[in-house]
Amino acid sequence: MATAEIFFEHERWSRNLAWSLGLHVAVAGLILLYAVVGPSSHGAGWGAGGGGDAIGVTLVNTIPLPAPAVQTENVLANESKGLTQSLPKVEEKEKEPEAIPIPDKDVKPKKAPKETSTKRQKPQPEPVEANNIVPFGQGGPVSGPYGTFSAGEAKGGFGFTGGGGDFGTRYGWYVRVVQQKVQQSWLTYDVDRRITEAPRVYLTFDVLRDGRPSNVQVEQSSGIPSLDQSAIRAIQRIDTFGPLPSDYSGNKVSVEFWFDYKR
Amino acid sequence: MHRLFKWLLPILLFSPSTFSQDWIRTGTGLGVEKVRLAVPDFKASTQDAKNTDLLKVFNDTLWNDLDNAGIFDMVSKSFYPLGPVGSPPDVKFEAWSAPPPNAAMLAFGNLGASGNTLTVQGWLYDAKNVTSPQVLGKQYQDAATTDAARAIAHKFADEIIFRLGGGIQGIAESKIYFVSSRSGRKEIWAMDYDGANQHALTHVGSISLSPRVSPDGSRIAFSSLTRTGWDILMYSVDVGRLVAFPRFGGTNLSPAWSPDGTKLAFSSSRGGDPEIYVVDQSGSNLKRLTSFKGPDVSPAWNRKTGAQMAWVSGRSGLPQIYTMEADGTNPQRLTEEGYAVSPAWSPNGQFLVFSWIRHYGPGAPGAQDIYIMDIASKQWVQLTHDGGRNDFPYWSPDGRHIIFQSSRSGSEQIWTMLADGTNQKQLSFAGSNTQPNWSWK
DSSP, X not given: OHHHHHXXXXXXXXXXXXXXXXXXXHHHHHHHHHHHHTHHHHHHHGGGOOOOOOTTOEEOOOSOOOOHHHHHHHHHHHHHHHHHOOSOHHHHHHXXXXXXXXXXXXXXXXXXXXXXXXXXXOOOSTTSOTTSOOOTTOOSOOOOSSOTTOOOOOOSOOOOOSSSOOHHHHTHHHHHHHHHHHHXXXXXXXXXXTOOEEEEEEEEEEEETXXXXXXXXXXXXXXXHHHHHHHHHHHHTOOOSXXXXXXXXXXXXXXXXXXXXXX | OHHHHHHHHHHHHHOOOTTOOEEEEXXXXXXXXXXXXXXXXXXXXXXXXXXXXXXXXXXXXXXXXXXXXXXXXXXXXXXXXXXXXXXXGGOOHHHHHSTXXXXXXXXXXXXXXXXXXXXXXXXXXXXXXXSSOEEEEEEEEEESSHXXXXXXXXXXXXXXXXXXXXXXXXXXXXXEEEEEOTTSSBEEEEEETTSOSOEEOOOOSSBEEEEEEOTTXXXXXXEEEETTEEEEEEEETTTTEEEOOOOOSSOEEEEEEOTTSSEEEEEEOTTSXXXXXXXXXXXXXXXXXXXXXXXXXXXXXXXXXXXXXXXXXXXXXXXEEEXXXXXXXXXXXXXXXXXXXXXXXXXXXXXXXXEEESSOSTTSOOOOEEEEEETTTOOEEEOOOSSSOEEEEEEOTTSSEEXXXXXXXXXXXXXXXXXXXXXXXXXXXXXXXXXXXXXXX
């Protein structure tokens, strides 16, 4: 009796195995088939991902943005001159001043004396009195080795033209992040103490898709090595600016950043 | 032809440029201010009776998280245009970006319970960019409980902070571990970063001090008075109880995890004099780092590199902050006067925060305050002043906040502040609460 039962189970088991094998092969086949046929539908949605690992997330993208695949070709057809000239960026910088920046650059040296007068004194041990008590009304945020440039002297502006992309207008918030982060990480005590004022340093660097800065270069030196170095270090100190906007299709953004130094 | 043009025009105007080399041109001295962020209350999207409670918890949590982040200038709700904003068509850009609210960013959305499911939709808009305003759009689903509503608010706040804060993960989901005596004995407790959900972890029944959570958040090392003296004990967060860890003899205090979680530094007097030792996370492979007469305690690893360590040494008399390489070489003294203790290294590896009585001794006022020192330049700033004894500072994972213990309210309690000394807030109120430690993420 018992043996008969065992036989029975053996028979059943092999049958199940056959089913299982068949199903696995079918699933594998389906995956392969999807890999071959799928990508067209897969490519359309990749840019929409929010990139977060939140629970049960579906991204609600309400901007009726055209799908990237087709339209970029159109854009290229239209603006390719500007778009593909990524190498001769120096030329473009020369072109650019016809809009806003040139008056700025001209005005800058004249404005300089004013700013030195309004400049905040560098906080050193002296605000702290012997008894460690900060006088009434003088509390609030410290400005120490960081945040050296929280000055309210808003001058100049930033242009995002150049290469022809519209990154600056579409993602103004990201530009502000870049600006804020570089400014925060610039520690000016690296600079030679005897220097009180210096010409602008222009740096260029790329922000990669994941937000890492790379390829930092001095585009125009100030003529003061320690100042150039401190500017480069400000960028190198930054791990990430945060990933580029998820619906931005490029894989990097180039940044030109200038540093005005005054003591 | 006309139809074709109509179809093409928006594409030409708005399409992202795949092959373009986009340029940003910007510089210093442009007056970087905090982002003005408006967060109108989320709107109910269903008719469920639970919505009122859930909305209140959600809205309060979201507002507090963003307000605490330290990177936003929150636009007061009294300036907001009338009418709820629950979804993108409700947004009137001019009303938000024009002077009364003058908001640069707008976070809004809706929340609705139906049955046992809670659905939240949230958006972040650039209020001054009418053509392509969306920075973020998210939908969350979870159980319709207030805890879930709070968790979703934390997640959405963290997404906003991550985007607008330069890729630094928000801390709304982080935890704080501390010592509390409110059960009668000093035990290790845990709470959310905003002080909510305070609960006891250990029940050792003696005195437990200086909790330090491992970088992966799975274990908490602390020192406790046992039958054999002060020993390092290990609590597993995953299984919710103490797990085995070797005893080394002598008095063992102030454990500190290396940033990769493979090593534990602590102070031990097993050889007579308190010195800094390092062991593997399993407790094996004990190595001594310091050997100098006078106590050496409170090690703190460089959280960015793991290659240096700060600690407190009494080798020159009063305790001072020193740094050394993680193998014990190249000791450097950082503080030159007073009484300096409790160093903690900032997540970016650039600063030390510590507690300092700068003028110590007879006739000196002896205020104990929290200071930050830039390690490269030894420049320091004072963050607290004029309020009790302030000690045991520790950094938040985003490097923007500092948690510490202060006696300014009359008893020892846990406080937080931004790393520039502003926005000081008390988190604990019952009993006496000390020695806070912030989770690594």
